[in-house]
Structure formats: structure tokens, C-alpha cells
Amino acid sequence: MIRILIVEDERPIARLIDWNLTDCGYECTQVHDGLAAADLIEANSYDLILLDVMLPGADGYELMDQIRPTGTPVIFITARAGVQDRVRGLRAGADDYLVKPFEVVELIARVESVLRRAGKAEEHYEIGDVRVEPRSMLVTKNGVPVTLTPKEYELLLLFVRNRNIALFRDTIYQRVWEAEFDGDSRTVDLHVQRLRKKLGWQKRLVAIYKVGYRLEDLK
Numbered sequence: 001m002i003r004i005l006i007v008e009d010e011r012p013i014a015r016l017i018d019w020n021l022t023d024c025g026y027e028c029t030q031v032h033d034g035l036a037a038a039d040l041i042e043a044n045s046y047d048l049i050l051l052d053v054m055l056p057g058a059d060g061y062e063l064m065d066q067i068r069p070t071g072t073p074v075i076f077i078t079a080r081a082g083v084q085d086r087v088r089g090l091r092a093g094a095d096d097y098l099v100k101p102f103e104v105v106e107l108i109a110r111v112e113s114v115l116r117r118a119g120k121a122e123e124h125y126e127i128g129d130v131r132v133e134p135r136s137m138l139v140t141k142n143g144v145p146v147t148l149t150p151k152e153y154e155l156l157l158l159f160v161r162n163r164n165i166a167l168f169r170d171t172i173y174q175r176v177w178e179a180e181f182d183g184d185s186r187t188v189d190l191h192v193q194r195l196r197k198k199l200g201w202q203k204r205l206v207a208i209y210k211v212g213y214r215l216e217d218l219k
Contacts, residue, residue, distance in 0.1 A: 001027045002120060004111070005046045007037040007063070008077065009055050013100070017050060017077075020104045021111065023164040023217075025125075034058030038066055046072055047120045048111065053078040053089070064092045073118045075110060077102075105171055108162055125160040127217050130199050132160055146198055151176060155191050159205065159215040169212040188212075 004021055008014040009032045018028045029046075031037045035057035041049070049067060051074050053060040060076060067074055075096045076089040089097045095114045098107060115121040125132045129142045137153060139146045148156065154176045158167070169188050170181035177187070192213055196202050204216050 001025070002047045002115065003027045003029070003045070005037070005040060005044075005049045006030045007034070007049060007055065007060070008032065008052045010052075013077075016104070017107065020108065020165060024108060024161065025163075026111075032056075034060075034063055037063060041066055041070070041072075045070070047118075048072070048115060049074045050077050050111075051075065051094070053080060053085075061088075061092050064094070068093045073114045073120075075114055103171065104165055105162055105167060105175070108165075109175075112161055127160055127163065127215065128204065130201075132156060141199060148195075148198065152191055152195055152198070155195055156199075159195075159213070163215045163217040166208045166214045167212045172212055 004026050006014050006017050006028055008017065008030070011032060014030045014032065018030055021028050029040065031040055034055035037055070038058060041063070049072055051060045051063060053076060064074065073095045074093065075098055076094045077098050077100065078085070079100045086097045095117065096110050098110055112121060123133070123135065131140045134157065139148055139153065139156065155172070158172065158175050169185045172188050173179070173181040192205060196205050206214055206216060208214055
């Protein structure tokens with residue numbers, strides 16, 4: 001299982017990140033102080049570190065001096081949105097830079113992206129009797145291949161990478177169709193209906209009233 005260290009002094013934000021990444025199948029550890037984080041990094045190995053910049057004890061830039069020799073990928077999470085702040089973070093060795101406030105779906109997408117680049121991404125996803133293998137783009141149900149259109153496959157990946165999270169229709173449209181949502185939900189709804197039918201997910205891929213959809217994967 002992929003292990004993620006969350007270094008964030010704002011406890012509600014740390015809990016939010018922890019809950020959502022845990023729901024996605026990651027093993028998460030929270031720490032709220034820079035010096036305590038340094039001790040954990042020295043004593044343990046992680047696949048990814050989510051690192052706030054402003055921390056008590058030691059800030060994110062100081063921690064990067066300790067993290068860089070380990071080769072562990074890092075995503076800076078900070079309220080500092082200026083270009084110079086982003087540049088400094090990336091030059092310090094961070095693999096990505098996420099500005100607060102952020103949507104959970106964006107956080108998960110960036111986590112997936114950094115893990116893929118680092119060669120640490122999950123090789124497959126299993127939701128009930130459905131298995132998704134991103135490298136080969138193979139989808140099977142009870143071992144039998146399922147034929148999906150390109151958009152259905154991208155929609156499926158979005159749901160499995162954000163399982164147990166309610167996704168707004170406009171977010172789904174923007175992520176899968178890479179265009180601004182015009183308020184017409186028929187395209188999203190039609191593709192969800194087809195995905196449900198092909199995978200037998202009528203009860204698993206649920207509609208959230210006035211929001212969108214959620215893929216339920218309750219262990």
C-alpha cells in the first residue's frame with residue numbers, strides 16, 4: 001500500500017486530506033509540526049509527502065533539505081499563490097505545488113500524477129468484481145473484458161481514482177471533456193448511465209441530488 005505523510009499544521013485541513021486519501025486506498029500519517037515531521041521522515045520511508053510551507057518548528061523549505069536526499073516526491077500545499085512562491089517551491093525540489101483552498105478532486109489528481117511520474121502509482125484498481133488496469137487500459141468484470149468508449153474509460157478512471165467522493169457534474173465534465181461546463185448535464189448523465197449498465201453499477205454509482213455522482217466502494 002502506498003504510504004503518504006501529511007505535514008500540515010491546520011488540523012481540519014490535515015483531517016480532510018487524510019479522510020479523502022484514505023478513502024482512495026492510501027495509508028496516511030498526519031503530523032502538525034515541522035520538527036515532529038523531521039523525526040518521522042528520518043525514521044520512516046514514504047511514497048509521497050504533502051508538505052505545508054508555513055509550519056511551527058521548521059518550515060517546509062527547511063524540511064526539503066532533509067527530504068531531497070531520500071528522493072521522496074513532495075507536493076507543497078500552501079496558501080501562498082504568488083508566482084515567486086511557486087518558483088521557490090519548485091526550485092526547492094517539490095514535484096508539484098497546490099494552492100489552498102483546493103478541491104479534493106484536484107488534490108487527488110495531483111497525487112496520482114506525481115505518483116505516476118515517480119513510478120509509484122497503483123498498477124490496478126479493484127472495485128467489487130471490476131478491475132481497471134491503467135497501464136494497459138484494460139477493464140474487466142469477473143475476469144471478462146468490458147468494452148468502453150474513450151470517454152467512458154476516462155469517466156471510469158475519474159470515478160475509481162475518487163471513489164467515495166461526491167463529484168459535481170461540472171467537475172466531471174471539465175475533467176473528462178476538458179471544456180467549460182455549459183450547464184447542460186445530459187452528456188454527463190448519459191455517459192454515467194451507459195457506464196452503470198456495462199459494469200452493473202446501478203447501485204454502486206449513485207446520484208447525489210443537485211450535486212452529481214459518487215462511486216461507492218465501502219470496504
